[in-house]
Amino acid sequence: MSNLKKVLEIGKFAVTAECGPPKGADPESVLKKAKFLKNKVDAVNVTDNQTAIVRMSSLAACSLLKTGGFDPVLQMVVRDRNRIALQSDILGASALGIRNVLCLSGDHQIFGNQPQAMGVFDLDSIQFVQAVKAMRDNGTILGGDALNMPPDIFIGAAANPFADPLEFRAVRLSKKIMAGADFIQTQCIYNLKRFETWINMARDRGLTEKAFILGGVTPLKSPGMAKYMKNKVAGMDVPDGVIKRMDGVPRDKQREEGIRICVETIERLKETPGGKGGHIMAIEWEEVVGEIVERAGLLPRPV
Amino acid sequence: MITAEQKPIDEIREMIVPYKRILALGCGSCVAECAAGGEKETAMLASTLRMAGKMNGEDVDISEKTIDRQCVKEFVIQLDDVIDQYDAILSLGCGAGVQAIADMYPEVPVIPALNTEFIGETKDQGYWVESCIGCGDCMLYFFGGVCPLTRCSKQLLNGPCGGSMDGKCEVNPEVPCAWQLIIDRLTNFGALDRLEMIYPPKDWSKKQGAGPRKIIREDQQGSIS
Ligand code: SF4
Ligand code: SF4
Numbered sequence: 001m002s003n004l005k006k007v008l009e010i011g012k013f014a015v016t017a018e019c020g021p022p023k024g025a026d027p028e029s030v031l032k033k034a035k036f037l038k039n040k041v042d043a044v045n046v047t048d049n050q051t052a053i054v055r056m057s058s059l060a061a062c063s064l065l066k067t068g069g070f071d072p073v074l075q076m077v078v079r080d081r082n083r084i085a086l087q088s089d090i091l092g093a094s095a096l097g098i099r100n101v102l103c104l105s106g107d108h109q110i111f112g113n114q115p116q117a118m119g120v121f122d123l124d125s126i127q128f129v130q131a132v133k134a135m136r137d138n139g140t141i142l143g144g145d146a147l148n149m150p151p152d153i154f155i156g157a158a159a160n161p162f163a164d165p166l167e168f169r170a171v172r173l174s175k176k177i178m179a180g181a182d183f184i185q186t187q188c189i190y191n192l193k194r195f196e197t198w199i200n201m202a203r204d205r206g207l208t209e210k211a212f213i214l215g216g217v218t219p220l221k222s223p224g225m226a227k228y229m230k231n232k233v234a235g236m237d238v239p240d241g242v243i244k245r246m247d248g249v250p251r252d253k254q255r256e257e258g259i260r261i262c263v264e265t266i267e268r269l270k271e272t273p274g275g276k277g278g279h280i281m282a283i284e285w286e287e288v289v290g291e292i293v294e295r296a297g298l299l300p301r302p303v
Numbered sequence: 304m305i306t307a308e309q310k311p312i313d314e315i316r317e318m319i320v321p322y323k324r325i326l327a328l329g330c331g332s333c334v335a336e337c338a339a340g341g342e343k344e345t346a347m348l349a350s351t352l353r354m355a356g357k358m359n360g361e362d363v364d365i366s367e368k369t370i371d372r373q374c375v376k377e378f379v380i381q382l383d384d385v386i387d388q389y390d391a392i393l394s395l396g397c398g399a400g401v402q403a404i405a406d407m408y409p410e411v412p413v414i415p416a417l418n419t420e421f422i423g424e425t426k427d428q429g430y431w432v433e434s435c436i437g438c439g440d441c442m443l444y445f446f447g448g449v450c451p452l453t454r455c456s457k458q459l460l461n462g463p464c465g466g467s468m469d470g471k472c473e474v475n476p477e478v479p480c481a482w483q484l485i486i487d488r489l490t491n492f493g494a495l496d497r498l499e500m501i502y503p504p505k506d507w508s509k510k511q512g513a514g515p516r517k518i519i520r521e522d523q524q525g526s527i528s
Contacts, residue, residue: 079457083504105457105464108474119457126461127504142504160465168463168486168498175461175501187465234466234473 002099002154003071003303004043007277008183008212012302013270014277016073016185016214017041017289019065021056030056030064033286037070040290042301043100045073045185045279049080052112059089063096073156074098077106082122083131087141090132094151102156102185103128107234126172126179129157133180157181159213161198162191162237170201177211184211185279188218188229189265191237199274208274215269216279219288220258223247259292266296304333304424305397306431307340307417312351315393318414319352322390323362327352327416328382328404329369330396337431340395340417342369348395348416365393373400379407386411439509439516445497447488452505454481460502 007014017037022029037044044065048058062072074093076086093101105125109117123131131142132155139150157176161169173184189195195215202208220226223246230238242261249257262280269275278296282288293299309315319325327349335341349367356363366389372378373396382404386392391412394401398419405413421433436453442460443450452458456474463482466473470483489495510516 105459108456108466110456110474121458122507123504124457124459124461125464126501130501131504158465163463163465163467164469164480165463165467165483165486171498172461172463175499179501235464235468 001152002043004073004100004183005154007042007302010302013275013298014043014212014214015041015293015298015301016043016045016277016279017286018045018047018279018281018283019061019286020047020050020284021058021061023053023055025056027064030061031068034065034068034070036286037289039301040293040299041280042277042303043071043073045075045102045281048075048077048104048106049112050075051107052079052109052114052117054113059093059096059098062093062098066097071100072098073100073102075102075104076128077104078121078123078125078128079106079109079119080117082120083142086123086128087131087135090135090151090153091147094153099152100154100156101132102158103132103181104158111234125157126175129155129176129181130179137180154182155180156183156185158186159184160187160235161189161195162187163235166194166198169198170205170207173202174205174207177207181211183276184213186213186216187235188216188281189269190226190242190261191239192265192268194237196272199272203274208276212276213274214277214279215265215272215275216281217262217265217269217292218281218283219262219285219292220246220254221285222254222258225258255288259288259295262292263295266292266298270296304336304422305399306337306420306423306433307334307397308420309339309344309348309395309417310415312355315348315414315416316352316355319363319391319393322412324364324389325352325366325391325393326382326385326389327365327367327393328373328395329367330373330394330400331369331371332374334395334397334400334417335369336425338429340397340400345369345395348393352393373397374403376403376407379403382408437510438505438507440506442502445502446485447492447494447497449481449484449488451481451485454479454484458505460505 019033046058046061062074065072103125109119134140136150136153139147159173226238226243226246229236266278280289327345329342329345330340345367349365352365370378393414393416395416401413401415422435423431423433426432438452456472467480472478472480
């Protein structure tokens with residue numbers, strides 16, 4: 001059974017972290033990165049060719065992590081596979097003992113290193129969630145054919161509280177949950193006010209009772225990174241106050257400041273009604289995750 | 304309409320190298336509307352090719368002609384009397400025009416002079432934009448007259464994605480987010496509730512079946528006008 005699910009269902013504040021697969025075939029590098037996360041988090045998200053850059057497949061990296069004693073969250077984007085491949089990979093993942101999947105649209109192929117690729121987008125992320133749910137709960141694939149063994153999967157979806165239009169974000173979240181999402185991981189939170197507006201809207205619709213919402217955080221390394229995220233990364237909202245804060249400390253203290261912002265955000269999340277966990281995306285900085293979790297008072301992990 | 308753009312002149316010149324007597328054939332419909340393959344453009348291309356031929360001392364004879372529709376047999380038939388005079392046809396029709404001519408005259412090489420682009424609308428002078436991918440099952444009613452299959456970069460039927468910001472698509476700030484447009488339009492006429500439901504996966508067999516799609520209407524047969 002999914003460890004993440006277990007933690008959430010016993011009502012503990014869950015912690016997940018992201019681990020990007022390597023740009024190569026080296027299995028050791030996956031485990032080396034993940035080593036920093038051992039006993040620090042409940043589950044490890046493995047990104048799926050994030051920003052449309054070719055990397056080791058998420059499924060393979062998840063399998064390596066599973067063998068290494070982790071509870072992987074298989075991220076799957078609909079950009080690269082049609083409904084045949086998506087459903088087949090869900091069965092494969094379950095067979096390999098992978099118990100969590102995060103269903104995503106994926107960054108557009110134009111952003112990556114294969115801009116000439118055909119974007120598939122046969123299903124959208126909501127239809128994908130729905131398909132996985134039907135596979136698990138009804139034992140059927142799209143079109144109704146029966147499976148001889150349904151997959152055992154805890155279903156996740158993403159939400160971006162900072163994208164527009166705000167009023168419609170709760171509707172979309174509700175569609176994802178209606179489709180079958182058991183848990184939601186959000187885009188990185190820097191604008192807490194907006195996040196809280198969004199989660200209040202979700203609560204008003206009763207959504208925080210229907211799915212576990214994990215707020216995303218990414219520790220900043222520098223003011224430059226903050227500006228880059230604000231200006232260059234799709235769907236990211238980094239308020240000027242945060243950039244100022246990073247700018248306001250000497251260079252050698254900037255990483256510490258980034259960690260501090262991150263820890264404060266998690267502490268706020270713990271207090272937010274409907275906030276059921278934190279998702280730490282320390283991009284190429286996995287070694288800091290343990291410290292963040294510790295300083296946020298979330299150690300030891302329950303299971 | 305079907306929109307198209309002329310291929311680079313060097314590419315066209317390379318394709319016509321083997322032939323001496325060539326008919327540059329324009330089309331008076333869509334590609335005339337988008338100023339790619341009408342009578343005017345055909346005359347211009349023919350004269351450019353003649354000039355280039357002359358400058359390079361090539362012995363090539365380029366004639367020109369424009370018919371109303373290259374994609375309709377009844378119009379293509381006009382070529383019956385003259386086709387023997389040419390080694391090749393350089394078609395300024397869309398991909399359908401080129402193939403309709405190739406179909407009619409199995410012995411004659413037909414060379415495309417255009418790159419066929421999309422089904423689109425004329426936004427302004429010299430500005431065309433794609434608006435339909437011909438999916439075979441129109442859903443514009445549900446989406447307030449904005450096609451997400453064509454205009455959303457991820458073809459979402461349950462959008463918008465997390466990249467929609469300030470009405471723009473994550474892919475390019477020049478591109479309006481189709482889903483913002485859909486929400487705005489449905490809000491305008493009080494039909495936003497159409498988006499509460501989950502739209503099921505698209506039936507793509509209506510777009511890409513086995514082989515080319517066909518429309519057969521018995522009520523129209525024998526009466527093409
Ligand atoms: S829904 Fe289909 S037919 Fe309608 S505009 Fe879009 S692509 Fe064209
Ligand atoms: S930003 Fe809007 S148009 Fe662009 S992919 Fe997302 S939903 Fe589609």
